[in-house]
Amino acid sequence: MNPSTQPSPIRVAIVDDDAIVRETLSAILGQEDGIEIIATATNGIEAVDLVHERMVDVVLMDVQMPELDGIKATSRILAAGGKTRVLLLTTFDDDTFLDGGIAAGASGFLLKSTPAAEIATAIRTVHGGGKVLSPGPTSRVLDRYVRGQRPSTSSTAELDLSGREREVLRLLCQARSNRQIARQMNVAETTVKTHVSSLMRKMGVGSRLEIVTEAYKRGIGG
The missing domain is CATH 1.10.10.10 (Winged helix-like DNA-binding domain superfamily/Winged helix DNA-binding domain)
Structure with missing residues (x-):
């Protein structure tokens, strides 16, 4: 294939307050075909500024961070109406984070224990317009939202x-x-x-x- 006809790499920003996590993910994901790590940030405020300043396709976003957490940062980024997708990463399999991430419009929710190859696949999926969830959260979402087992029922x-x-x-x-x-x-x-x-x-x-x-x-x- 002529280099000029090859698809542009997916431009990814990694946001996490842990330097080791940022460096590790950057090093591993940067070796994946079709993925380019263009920047990193340490909190939600930096993430919002980064998306405003640069063309970012996918933000790999930690949930719990100082200054501005990942869920609020996701809400601000998506409210701007751009094409950036957000993939949330968290250490804790907590429904509070899951619900908040879904409500904020995140395209995916993965645990940090997810293998790097699966994170790379998730990045490609959300960049293509798909949604991804780790297996545990997926089963609970199906239970609560698809099978109708919701916390309460009401109507408009x-x-x-x-x-x-x-x-x-x-x-x-x-x-x-x-x-x-x-x-x-x-x-x-x-x-x-x-x-x-x-x-x-x-x-x-x-x-x-x-x-x-x-x-x-x-x-x-x-």
Whole structure:
């Protein structure tokens, strides 16, 4: 194949407050075909800045970090409406992290015990638009969201949501930004912000992330 026709490598940023983890992942993943480690960061704030400053295809993001944790950083990165995908890594198999990551719009959730080759495969999968979860979290997600074993059940009617608010909620649960929602609904972005504020008030929460988390808790996040 002519070098000029070869696909561009997947540009990956590694974010972790542990220098050994950053260096190890950079060294191992950097040897994988089609993957290029373009930068590293030590916390969520640096990660958000990095994505704004450079073209990053996939962020390999630790969950627990100082300054700004990985879930909040994921929410900020995806709210900007770019093409960057986020793959969360954590030491702890904890549903709080899993739920938060799903709500924030992360494309994947892996344990740090995952072999490097599988992490590389996950990077390729999420870059292609797919979703990945470690086996343990996957089984619990299936139990709770696919088989209907949710923490509680409710409906949008009980929240007295308008048709527009229900549509905005549905799109928020798909990790769409305000700009993307505005385009899809053919309304002004300020109108979307008004609906989001109304959803927060009616659901008794204080952020977009909490809207989605609460929706899943109520069984209306699908």
